[in-house]
Amino acid sequence: MKNHNFIKVGAASPKVKVGDVLYNEQAIIQSIDNALDNHVSILTFPELCVTGYTCGDLFFQSALLEEAIHSIERIRLKTKDLPIFFVIGAPIEVKGQLFNCSIGLCEGKVLGIVPKTYLPNYSEFYENRWFTSSKEIDFEEIELNGERIPFGTDILFAHQHIKNCKIGIDICEDLWAPVPPSTFATLSGATIILNNSASNDIVGKSHYRKQLIEQQSARTIGAYVFSSCGYGESTTDVVFGGHCLIYENGKLLSENNRFSLEESLIYSDIDLELLTNDRMKRNTFYDRSLNKPYRAILFDCRVKHTLLNRPVNPYPFVPQNQDVRQEHCEEIFSIQTVGLAKRIEHIGCKKVVVGISGGLDSTLALLVCVKTFDQLGKDRKDIIGITMPGFGTTGRTYNNALSLMNELGVTIKEIPIKALSLQQFKDIGHDPNILDVTYENVQARGRTQFLMNIANKENGIVVGTGDLSELALGWATYNGDHMSMYGVNGSIPKTLIRYLIDWVAATQLKEKAKEVLLDILDTPVSPELLPPSESGEIEQKTEEVVGPYELHDFFLYNMIRYGFSPSKILYLGEIAFKDLYDQSTILKWLKKFYYRFFSQQFKRSCLPDGPKVGSICLSPRGDWRMPSDAIVKVWIDELESI
Template sequence: MYHLNFLKVGIATPSIKVGNLEYNANEIITTLNNSKASVVLFPELNLTSLYANDLFLQPSFLDEAKKQAKKIINKTTFKGLFTIGMPLLVNESVLSVVLVVCEKEVIGVVNKTTIPPHQKKYFNIYDQREILDLEYIKLFDKEVRFGSNLIFSHEDIKLMVEIGEDSNNYLPNSALSVFEGVNIVLNPSSDKEMLHSGDEKLQRVLTTSKRLNLAYIYASPSSMESTSENVYAGDMIAAVNGELIDEASNLFDNLDYLEVDIDFNYIIRNRLTSPNHDIISHDNDFVLFNLEKSKDYDFEYLDTQPFFQSDDIFESCNSVNELLIAALTKKLSSLPKHLQKVVIGVSGGADSTLALLVAEQTLERMGLDSTNLIGVSMPSVNSSKESSRRATELIEGVKGTKLVIPIDEQLEVHLKSINHDKKDVTYENAQARIRTNILMDLANKHGGIVIGPSDLSEIALGFTTYSGDANSMYGINSGIPKTFVLAMLRYFSSEVYIDLSKVIGEIAEVKPSPELLKGQVTEEIIGSYEINDFILYHFIKSGWSKEIFELTIPKAFDITKEEAELYIKRFFKRFYQNQFKRIVLPEGPNVLGFSLNPRNGFSLPGDNEVDK
């Protein structure tokens, strides 16, 4: 399955019998015929087993291996690219090789060059230089590309195979091939299983994929491999740019096949932003292959909350909380002692609550009195009694300095001075600007800085007021999307602020609203934050196009294509038209590796006309 630069890859560790080539071949055929993938990886020497030993030196056994490999190629109904690990006699040397097969043809033979001591009796290259110099060998009556560093190319896919211990060299071919544009490595392995070796294998795959900025696909021998000397786990691991896509084990999970989705849009996006991108060459002698394009794509899994990088959400929240405290600590420490106060407008909503709680913890860590935290409630006729109550409970709960300054009179005077009597966008923004003006003046009066509550989602959608809540002296929430803000509040309610658990829990569950009009609900205006955050993440991080969102959003959120199109159109219109607000964003910490601040993140002129 291959569509819009998404590639489905299968990792297989089927049952194996030592030396029983017909059985092993049939297992391979069955696996391939049941696969939905476009690329399938098998372990090293999966046709014969690792322990055929002296049989590797029998010409009849080597001939039978070729015969069974040919049978696999002819009998399988699989149309994509797959590997066969087997022994092959080349120039009077028995080599451990991988046949790379596509569309019923062997398109390349990759040889293993790093032979461990226990295999040297069987895979002994008598003339290393002669073998290394070979570019073609004859196989099945055809000339076939040969080598340890072949690169297979189809459109944006640049693939190489790295066998077993070759991946552990000081300078492996995978590292060198990155300079040729390789973005996916298949590693058919012969790694055995020992105490802690599973973690070591996983870390090696993750580290390699991160360092080389590519997809790394790993398969170790089946648990049905010979246990004469070792035990094998049948590990199947896939990682992209240091992120685990999925893993499974034949031994521990009782699985012998795993399918994963590789997003080449994400890999290419990361390559384009890498400082090493300019040293990649694309003028090479690739082995070309073809993959049939799918009309649709069946995803294994679409994460509806991609900003969370861990299954343990509270663990992620704890880490982010520590980063926010560290950021604000540094900001306040840079100020003279008499200015180390914090002024925050507290509405009783999620964003101002997060800002308030981070500020309270920061002041405590710094040994400063909680009265240095000035929480300001600025209700209007549009504020609900519940919001005002929650704001008061929060400020009193953290023992901050509480100020309550209603804005209705100021608002009335201001609107009258500009001869405005409509409850429209001017009316709404005037409230936000009056509140910001009050906060700035209070910061001057008391000696401190205004901490802004605007979160990453609001900044992306432009759901802030220019010269209003968009502006502050430090935007503590500017790197946190709304879905993460709400998760942070649930974490605080459960783990940190037990005495304030009830009110914080309430805030986390209330529908977000700026309360600039009575009964206003944010998501009725801009749509679900969860879907908007999904679009935001993959637009910036993965480089997804509108066409990809049209494919993924209905599948991820179980909505119609028409609903998805509305979300996409609305998001991008708001995103581009509100870039002018992001040009003047205050300083704020990038804690998720994701920023819309033009100084350290997404940059675009405010007068762009992208979606006009």
């Protein structure tokens, strides 16, 4: 099984007893065993988990400190044959100073020790009484159990054979500082931050804690694995809930239930390629003025490749949470309407012209026009909706187009294109019985010609209806539906358009208009350029020709947003669509996607203006700059080798 640059990380919060080092040691070993049973390769434990965090003045007792050092040695020996990198917390005395430390171990080696930098000494915390900040150290190594061990905050733990697997350390309060140490670690290449913490729980603190980790993982474009001490710590004044969290670039991957009376363990796969590719794109990420020299300490635990333990959203453009989705729909619709309003006011046009087919895209464009005119205080009658029935138009789409325009109160024009098309066939010597690309595109360009000419006549502009999914596949007639004077749907994928229309139906329209929209949503996607069936049903179904849009939107998102390889997109697609498509079906349409995406770039090189609404945009002036003559061979060869 190929790894695809994923690595499984975990956060454990074992049940402890304050000052009972042997008990805590056994609990740590048990957590490591449990983590290995779940194929975890990198694991973090809570702050001072060897002794317990709430020891207070017991930290001044030599017996406790010496036993902690002995325990580190025993843990090292007990885990020497285990394929896992892990970090535990313990107090370590050096030159008469006591440090609150994170100790990194792997396969029988103590690799390095990182002391805590920011010591809280406010409210319920009193760490300055016992510990010294890392800012006070003037050495780079210490002797521990007869070995010279790297010591300091300038340490990164790097896997020898997994590209970009570099680990930095925060310890509890370090995260709460204005500039956490992990900020500098990530600027020096760390992709994963482990945080050993002892964060007690009071009302509202868990929410704020999550916000901090979410923001730090997002700002550093990294993974953040957080483990806090839990049951067993002293409850003299505070209670620790054992909160464990895993974030990746601002996204929560895993979280436990706090206040468990037993050990807690969470884990998830981190996508190192995702993080690295995002950092490559974000040219503001690296700042040499903030660079600090770090020592790379290598480790080489064996990583078992298993099925992913993280969700793969089959519809990455569509928020899964309904409330978030509604919020996004409202925001997208507002971006569209404000963009169109600015264009109308800037050029001083009186009217807009929209071709209405009774399909999804033209419906959304018309709804945007209506909302824009309402906001500008303009008469809806200055929106000219034109239906242009041709050889493939069905009664269903024709009637829906007329009904929608009528319910929205716009000006309706009907211009049949059969006569124009037949004349063009005659002029260019094309047999109308040959239903080829010429047959289709003569109709598409004829419709655009009518729209443009009426816009000139009415002192208006043509509002384009084409969407992001069509642009990605080049599923548009060059200088036909490909062209307009302002394209409001150009960065909205097909899978999201359905939800946008549904949201408009639910929040913006009266009952009769809603009924029309619901039938449009239920209509198969089609350009309707080929004749319908004998029963009058749509015969030409787009997704039977180019493939399911839900697959293509998934391919597009993962290719453009993260730069994933074809084999990785296939791998993720198999997981995301396991109940809908088998591997051969996904592979078939993925090849089709790459062929079309590369060969149709010339259409995207001359797109009309339109508003960007999401993270994926194919505008040649904005997010996507690609030569029209790029060769697809590398991408296809990778898929052919599967």
